[in-house]
Amino acid sequence: MADGYEFVVVANRLPVDRTVGDDGEQHWTRSPGGLVSALEPIVRSSGGAWVGWTGAPDDDTGPQEVDGIELRPVPLSAEDVDRYYEGQSNSTIWPLFHDLVEPPVHRRPWRQAYDSVNRRFAEATAEVAAHGATVWVHDYQLLLVPAMLRALRPDLRIGFFLHIPFPPVELFMQLPRRAELLxxxxxxxxxxFQRPHAAQNFLQLAAGLLGLEPDDDRVAYEGRTVVAQAFPISIDVAETDRLAADPDVQREADRLRAELGGDRRLLLGVDRLDYTKGIEQRVEAFGELLAEGVVSNDEVVLVQVATPSRMRVAQYQQLRERVEREVGRINGEFGAVGRVPVHYLFQSRSPAELVALYLATDVMLVTPLRDGMNLVAKEFVAARRDEQGALVLSEFTGAAAELDDAFVVNPHDVEDLKRAIVAALDAPPDDRAVRMRRMRARVQAHDVDHWAREFLAALA
Structure with missing residues (x-):
């Protein structure tokens, strides 16, 4: 479109993955994930554009139209990936915004690369947006883009959504160049933001760091009004329900139960392998329950799916080693031939495979130390059409505010984790059904489409 696009999404990644077939031709397939599910139909129906990185270093792919969406790739060099993405984004901002679960690393070249890459995203967006267009920028990798884009294109309507927690004032103040990020x-x-207190943290910073004067949920800045509000993200409920009703998925759930020992109750964790997800504490709690004789290898099995993530970052490599060492210790001490208490899968699973696991599960363990929302909890609830299964949920997730019928737990407290696991295992079927019914109603009423519509209506 010669004069630009009326709606533009800006995110670190494009909504598609590029592959090269045996014929040498390139093919694009839709990326998994709730953000793409929510926004792709809106971008397509509006004839819009999506600005992002292809995910491959030194990829010079030019503009593409895929399924009615204009894709504008922002190329990143291997050095950009190392400094902007793995460095400033995931070794500095990520741990600090997650309450310092791991110490953030501060390096000047990372900050310089972050600035440079954010500027390229802003410039690419300015080129494709029509006059007066609506632009929606996403997440912690692109915190500088709104101001950079505003300077280039003051005519645009700009929204920003942060998918991870926003830290309290005293943590944010530790960041070098903190005022620039704000x-x-x-x-x-x-x-x-995901939660109201995150929006409040942001407004308090505007007052304390920049001397602005917030009024309720807004603040005047450079002749404009900036609004800060909570919009809890959700999932594609219809797609999860479709998979849960699929006979092939249901047969796979039956097979999994039989293979894991049909007489054993199944505990399940599904996470990216990340130090914020509480995997170590979860495995430790289960090991202690086995050691104390509260549960046995003949009665309960834990399946932990750990999706590989950021494995070039040293903290993630160390986490993998610690988790796998503890799983090996537990299996060696409490297992039997052909029957182990912990099945640890360091691999990605398809959406259908995950739903089959959800259907086979007695107790879902979603126990991050800190999480903006956590969509696995909502996927599990949406999948349980039988209104059975129990959810153990960290109080430090955004989801806990919505799914308060879960067995809510402090994941930093291993004793509290053990208590919640036992309570969920021992809960009567009618109690589990009542809890699940209420949680399902909440998730169904507030799906990912509702989230996107609500945000865009507020932006308009």
Whole structure:
């Protein structure tokens, strides 16, 4: 479109993955994930554009149209990936925004690369957006883009949504160039967060760091009004329900139960292998329950799916070693020939495979030390059409505010984890059904489409 696109999404990644077939031709397939499910139909129906990285270093792929969406790749060199993405984004901002679960690393070249890459995203967006267009920027990798884009294109309506937690004032103040990052977000007209207290943290920073004067959920800045509100993200409920009703998925769930020992009750964890997810504490709690004789290898089995993530970052490599060492110790001490208490899968699973696991599960363990929302909890609830299964849920997830019929737990407290696991295992079927019914109603009423519509209506 010669004069630009009326709606533009800006995210670190494009909504598609590129593969090269045996014929040498390139093919694009839709990336998994709730964000793509929510926004792809809106971008397509509006004839919009999506600005992002292809996911491959030194990829010079030019603009593409795929399924009615204009894709504008922002190329990143291997050095950009190392410094902007693995460095400043995931070794500095990520741990600090997650309450310092791991110490953040501060390096000047990383900050310089972050600035440079954010500027390239802003420039690419300015080129494709029509006059007066709506632009929706996403997540912690692009905190500087709203202000950079505002400087280039003051005619645009700019929204920003942060998918991870926003830290309290005393943590944010530790960041080098903290005022610049805050001004980056203030370039937006609407800044969205997962939880109300995150929006409050943002407004308190605007007052304390920049001397602004917030009024309720808004603050005047450079002649504009910036609004900060909570918009809890959700999942594609219809797609999860479709998979749960699929006879092939149901047969796979039956097979899994039989293979894991049909007489044993199944505990399940599904996480990226990340130090914020509480995997170590979860495995430790289960090991202690076995050691104390509260549960036995003949009665209960834990399946932990750990999706590989950021494995070039040293903290993630060390986490993998610690988890696998503890799983080996537990299996060696409490297992039997052909029957182990912990099945640890360091691999990705398809959506259908995950739903089959959800259907086979007695107790779902979603126990991050800190999480903006956690969509696995909502996927599990949406999948349980039988209104059975129990959810053990960390109080430090955004989901806990919505799914308060879960067995809510402090994941930092191993004794509390053990208590919640036992309570969920021992809960009567009618109690589990009542809890699940209420949680399902909440998730069904607030799906990912509702989230996107609510944000865009507020931005408009």
């Amino acid at each position: 001004r980056g977000l203030l370039g937006a007209d609407l800044v969205g």
